[in-house]
Amino acid sequence: MKAAVINRYGPPEVLQIAEVDKPTPRDSEILVRVRATTVCAADWRMRKADPVFVRLMLGLRRPTKFHVLGMEFSGVVESVGKAVTGFHAGDPVFGLCGPMFGAHAEYVCAPADRVALKPANIAYDEAAAIAFGGLSALHFLKKAAVKAGQNVLVYGASGSVGVFATQLTKHFGAQVTAVCSTANLDMVKSLGADTVIDYTREDFASSGRVYDLVFDAVGKAGIAHSLRALRRGGTYVSVGPSGGALSMLTDTIKGIWVSATGAAKVVSPLPTGMKMEMSYLKDLIEAGKLRTVIDRRYPLDQIAEAHRLAEGGHKKGHVVVRVWDV
Numbered sequence: 235m236k237a238a239v240i241n242r243y244g245p246p247e248v249l250q251i252a253e254v255d256k257p258t259p260r261d262s263e264i265l266v267r268v269r270a271t272t273v274c275a276a277d278w279r280m281r282k283a284d285p286v287f288v289r290l291m292l293g294l295r296r297p298t299k300f301h302v303l304g305m306e307f308s309g310v311v312e313s314v315g316k317a318v319t320g321f322h323a324g325d326p327v328f329g330l331c332g333p334m335f336g337a338h339a340e341y342v343c344a345p346a347d348r349v350a351l352k353p354a355n356i357a358y359d360e361a362a363a364i365a366f367g368g369l370s371a372l373h374f375l376k377k378a379a380v381k382a383g384q385n386v387l388v389y390g391a392s393g394s395v396g397v398f399a400t401q402l403t404k405h406f407g408a409q410v411t412a413v414c415s416t417a418n419l420d421m422v423k424s425l426g427a428d429t430v431i432d433y434t435r436e437d438f439a440s441s442g443r444v445y446d447l448v449f450d451a452v453g454k455a456g457i458a459h460s461l462r463a464l465r466r467g468g469t470y471v472s473v474g475p476s477g478g479a480l481s482m483l484t485d486t487i488k489g490i491w492v493s494a495t496g497a498a499k500v501v502s503p504l505p506t507g508m509k510m511e512m513s514y515l516k517d518l519i520e521a522g523k524l525r526t527v528i529d530r531r532y533p534l535d536q537i538a539e540a541h542r543l544a545e546g547g548h549k550k551g552h553v554v555v556r557v558w559d560v
Contacts, residue, residue, distance in 0.1 A: 237339030243283040246538035261317040266309040268557040269358035271337040273544040304337025308361035326352040328361040350512035353519040363526040363552035371398035382407025390452030392418035527551025
């Protein structure tokens with residue numbers, strides 16, 4: 235089968251289209267013929283070993299644990315492992331890969347508990363853009379216990395996690411202030427945000443407004459800065475820091491201190507894909523209460539360009555890679 239392969243760390247050009255062996259599902263896995271996948275932050279960070287401790291996971295000098303990236307996908311079930319129930323060959327699905335990635339290929343194996351039936355009212359390329367951003371946003375909002383009547387600020391509202399965080403926060407009945415760049419103001423307003431702030435013109439932390447929850451969807455707002463706009467005892471969520479290893483360590487220490495002093499509750503555990511949450515997202519999409527946002531679509535042989543756009547930090551929603559005709 236064809237796949238986008240990395241054999242060394244570096245810029246998008248290290249990705250090469252090559253023939254690799256078709257995977258075989260384990261007992262609890264599903265083999266999916268991939269229709270579409272995405273390039274998310276986890277993909278380009280693994281490709282360039284950023285932060286540096288990625289090398290401890292994949293290989294010090296070059297990737298050795300796996301060579302095919304890709305976190306999320308949509309496609310058609312090809313076969314299922316012996317222990318899998320509820321899925322059959324031919325089922326349209328979407329989902330997340332396990333820790334070995336692999337969705338930037340014509341076929342991928344994924345744990346059955348990270349796969350759900352595709353929403354009936356959207357295409358495969360839209361379905362590929364649900365799992366990573368949708369599950370991340372839903373997980374963190376649940377951990378933050380967001381509820382009706384709260385004032386919530388979503389920083390980075392136009393990214394893959396931010397578009398879902400904005401919509402889900404509104405679905406839970408909170409008032410949403412969304413922060414994004416000038417180019418994305420109209421798109422973010424269309425997601426239902428009550429107020430939209432252009433960060434190139436206004437600093438949300440200097441406006442005088444106070445929030446019950448600051449949801450940093452891109453890891454760029456920072457704890458110290460966000461505290462200026464957060465009520466004491468409020469909640470700060472950071473989906474993932476944008477800096478290197480030192481920045482991540484510093485933010486972790488700050489988070490521990492802030493939580494210990496009671497200045498704010500800091501929510502920062504990594505999300506896990508759960509079947510019930512995927513089905514919940516599917517139901518919201520089929521009910522017309524949630525949608526995906528796609529910036530651009532690329533064929534598999536242009537995946538380097540897809541990585542370049544995703545890594546640039548200015549995409550609207552998701553960058554989709556079409557593997558089979560969708």
